[in-house]
Amino acid sequence: MTASPARAQRFREFKMPDVGEGLTEAEILKWYVQPGDTVTDGQVVCEVETAKAAVELPIPYDGVVHELNFGEGVTVDVGTVIISVDTDPGAGPAAAPAASAPQEAAPPAEEEAEPQGRQAVLVGYGAAPSSTKRRARKPQPAVPAQPESASAALQAELNGRATPTPMITPVPVPAAPAAPVAVAAATAGRPLAKPPVRKLAKDLGIDLATIAPTGPDGIITREDVHAAAAPAAAVAPAGAPVPVAVASAEPGTVDTAARERRVPVKGVRKATAQAMVASAFTAPHVTEFITVDVTRTMKLVQELKQDPDMAGLRVNPLLLVAKAFLVALRRHPEVNAAWDEAHQEIVYKDYVNLGIAAATPRGLIVPNIKDAGSKTLPQLAADLGELIATAREGKTSPAAMSGGTVTITNVGVFGVDTGTPILNPGESAILAFGAVKLQPWVHKGKVKARQVTTLALSFDHRLIDGELGSKLLADVAAVLERPKRLITWG
Structure with a gap:
């Protein structure tokens, strides 16, 4: 679903234009504004580099910058929204836009807690296939809770034992730390990373699926990508033992990988x-x-x-x-x-x-x-x-x-x-x-x-x-x- 007409009219979106002749993408070199800044029609808000030249882009609206959708150094396809402007900032807080995904009723207070190990979802990328999907709740008949001792006695009676000690009881698995759970969830589906990080990994030739994320909720950060691209000795954490390189089978062989650098070809x-x-x-x-x-x-x-x-x-x-x-x-x-x-x-x-x-x-x-x-x-x-x-x-x-x-x-x-x-x-x-x-x-x-x-x-x-x-x-x-x-x- 799309945003309501009133909200769409208030929040104007500026898309990456085709500033050349049939060019399909441009790299954002520099932002001249930040969210909260006041802009006027014709004001230059950023500089982009196409395959032909660097060009300054003016904004066609008056208002206040609401959001910058991409950071500097990111290559954006022509026609993609790069900045949104609130053209009526004096109208107060904006009403929430119509959801892009089906909305669900707010859960009761006792059900606010998220399931253990829930995976974070990045805007525009959706949840990984292994993520927990909340279903619409239906009214359930109230079941009186039984004391733990009563449950144990019932179990013993069903097993023909006189004592309340159960034969085998399910042992609940302790919740794993947040980061490992997120890692497992991320690796089960599409690795979590923001668009600039995905672009960086693509430019460096790094497979996100091979990177262990260190960000919150298992999100891969720029540092994770750089660490994966650098030699093992360079990315070893401070204080950690540096692995010793295994001697080459051929005497005199030089490790040239550590003395090479790669620069993405663009623009x-x-x-x-x-x-x-x-x-x-x-x-x-x-x-x-x-x-x-x-x-x-x-x-x-x-x-x-x-x-x-x-x-x-x-x-x-x-x-x-x-x-x-x-x-x-x-x-x-x-x-x-x-x-x-x-x-x-x-x-x-x-x-x-x-x-x-x-x-x-x-x-x-x-x-x-x-x-x-x-x-x-x-x-x-x-x-x-x-x-x-x-x-x-x-x-x-x-x-x-x-x-x-x-x-x-x-x-x-x-x-x-x-x-x-x-x-x-x-x-x-x-x-x-x-x-x-x-x-x-x-x-x-x-x-x-x-x-x-x-x-x-x-x-x-x-x-x-x-x-x-x-x-x-x-x-x-x-x-x-x-x-x-x-x-x-x-």
């Missing part, structure tokens, strides 16, 4: 891994390389830093690489395309949403600059600076990471010469920009020290053949070698 890292696997096994990749003298480009970077029109903007080699890539794409628009598997069509795009791969504490993300091909150099610099700053703060929105057409990854900032980048799913090409280093180079017939870099272009061979990919990469290199082509070709 951005999980999405990145899935996307890269899908891309690598869906789009046939081709990667080409070219080494180019970028001495003139590096000089132009220094000149632009002093230009009044670029004041306050982030000017670096990546900016000119991005501009060179956009110029080359304008000369070869067939590169800017996508493969439509469902309709078996190639979709050519007259706009360029330029993705920039950004490393963040939560993993690699690829936000993109919308319609980057129409931007002037100052506009591109402003958008690029804002994109990187937002990504490092972990505030990139899912919309900023959708709809990309091509991408640049700057591996040179890590001192790497080049690599074979994997396509961002759905995109046609990705350009890797390597480290710029001073190297001997033949310039005007003489060997001189020049600033040199290596570019690598990976592309989808369904869309781009070798000739087209080679022309695109050669044009990018040509612009970086002689940046005045930004004007003549742009």
Whole structure:
């Protein structure tokens, strides 16, 4: 049964929304409110992390926080209620909601005591199969109690004995301590644990049925799960003898389990891994390389830093690489395309949403600059600076990471010469920009020290053949070698 209409109207429930594009779950990173706090429509109440980004969620109600259904660090399915708000706190205590399970009449005072060893029931998980189920009580005829001595005499008479001493009497089993009873009840059915603890056990690969609970009424706690996941020596209680490891049958064998740690793959890292696997096994990749003298480009970077029109903007080699890539794409628009598997069509795009791969504490993300091909150099610099700053703060929105057409990854900032980048799913090409280093180079017939870099272009061979990919990469290199082509070709 559901709550009454009056209560449902007063207590408004806020469900985990789909903050991305078809995402099914999100992890609660941080709560900004607690039960009892006053909230207003549009106030941010929590921060969640989806497979694409971290997003702040505003509450659409005015009122007082009634309940937080999940703690921080818990992954919640889209559509699940995460917080409820009392929209009329001045109305006094709320009437009890209609029961979600059949209600029963209150027992008489003498029947209030629970049966020995009754199992605790967690909200949303029900009782274990072995739990005691209270039945509806029916009126019973009063039976006068007999003294213990009379019962013994009756038993002796039935057994043909003259003495009141019974032959054999049932011996009541003493009640076991609360914890062992709860353990037995829990192990007989589904182990008792709160949703966050179940999630933790799942992430760590621990079977709850193998854990001895230490919580009240046999509930498995987070500490129990961590203890089960840690090495035996680490979880031994203080003062208890530490078991001595048995020597390996093979001399020199090292126990590596104690020197390993496991981290659940979730959020951005999980999405990145899935996307890269899908891309690598869906789009046939081709990667080409070219080494180019970028001495003139590096000089132009220094000149632009002093230009009044670029004041306050982030000017670096990546900016000119991005501009060179956009110029080359304008000369070869067939590169800017996508493969439509469902309709078996190639979709050519007259706009360029330029993705920039950004490393963040939560993993690699690829936000993109919308319609980057129409931007002037100052506009591109402003958008690029804002994109990187937002990504490092972990505030990139899912919309900023959708709809990309091509991408640049700057591996040179890590001192790497080049690599074979994997396509961002759905995109046609990705350009890797390597480290710029001073190297001997033949310039005007003489060997001189020049600033040199290596570019690598990976592309989808369904869309781009070798000739087209080679022309695109050669044009990018040509612009970086002689940046005045930004004007003549742009």
